[in-house]
Amino acid sequence: MSLLARWVTRRNHDGEVPSESKNDFGWPCPFDKAAQVSISTLGLLFFAFSAAVVFTPLVRSAALLMGAVDVPDARRVHAVDIPRLGGVAVLLAVVSALLAASFLWPAELQTLRHHGWSISYLGLGAILVTLVGAVDDVTSLPPLPKVAVHIIAAVLAVYGGHSIHVITNPFTGVAVDLGSVGGFVTVAWIVGITNAFNLIDGLDGLAAGVALISTLTVGILGLIQGRPDVPIMAAIMIGVLAGFLVYNFHPASIFLGDSGAFLIGYLLAVASVQGLQKGPTVAVLLVPLLALGLPITETLVTIQRRWSGPGAVFAADREHIHHRLLALGLTQRQAVLRLYGVSALLGGLAVAAVSLGGPGSAVVAIAAAMAGFVALRRLGYLS
Secondary structure: OOHHHHHHOOOOOOOOOOOOEEOOOOOEEOHHHHHHHHHHHHHHHHHHHHHHHHHHHHHHHHHHHHOOEEOOOOOOOOOOOEEOOHHHHHHHHHHHHHHHHHHHOHHHHHHHHHOOOOHHHHHHHHHHHHHHHHHHHHHOOOHHHHHHHHHHHHHHHHHOOOOOOEEEOOOOOOEEEOOOHHHHHHHHHHHHHHHHHHHOOOOOOHHHHHHHHHHHHHHHHHHHOOOOHHHHHHHHHHHHHHHHHHHHOOOOOOOOHHHHHHHHHHHHHHHHHHHHOOOOHHHHOHHHHHHOHHHHHHHHHHHHHHOOOOOHHHOOOOOOHHHHHHHOOOOHHHHHHHHHHHHHHHHHHHHHHHHHOHHHHHHHHHHHHHHHHHHHHHOOOOO
């Protein structure tokens, strides 16, 4: 029995593993499926990692030939020209992993479809956000066309069945059925998270590393809930992001660019919706907010800071959280690693919220809010 299967399942009184066992939190978790996922999912993760390692330097060379480079200026922290278009490498690696799964691990794709993942609609949306980001990486687009494409991609995801149906108050446990409004809420969520990762993409490896940690959190929660589909999609994203980080961590030789930041934000937004909507009620609202807490916080403080006139929200500046950390004297690596730690802590709180449930999840929410308030105040965002 694999270590993963041992953790996800428990034995009955006769010492045998039941075909429909439950984990320590009481959610059903079929042993046979868990054991199968634990082996093939690792193979899928390794393939995704290898694909990213191969595609990224090829895309980097193409970006240099096209002149798609990030030139240093007063707002940026790097000192030399760095090629962008990293999102193209990420997309190619994700597509390659899915194609490999169709030949080597067809049961994995069947599991995704069985649990409501629409690969075609999700793939089309991913291509759209990557394409508009790539055009922006090369020629620089105004904000409105990019947001319009993000809305179209989000609508495609909703049309494919990836939608928020209920939200739950973590303090009372009362679930509210959103009905037809759920589609609009989902579109807003996807568009928001898609752009949130672009806001934190300011230091080498920051956005990709935070996305990896958030994806790992969502994958672990899927394991806890006995959802074999969530770890499959998480494995692809973790492998691709880890492979890209080989070239993107400081000193980076390629940036995600808008193409990459939009893509990973889009995929994570959909994954958080699809992976947690059918889990415990506490996971419906609180857990995605915690798992994606850093980019969400960055978005909120950015909007608050820039809300001074028409178009001001889209005006670039040097007042992001990572800029504040650099101003405190931290190096790029130190700032990135600290923000990795924050993301990991928030991920741990998300797991704790699901594990505790009920009043315990409310305690987690209060603790996270208080810690966030203190941190933002120390950084000078709150008086």
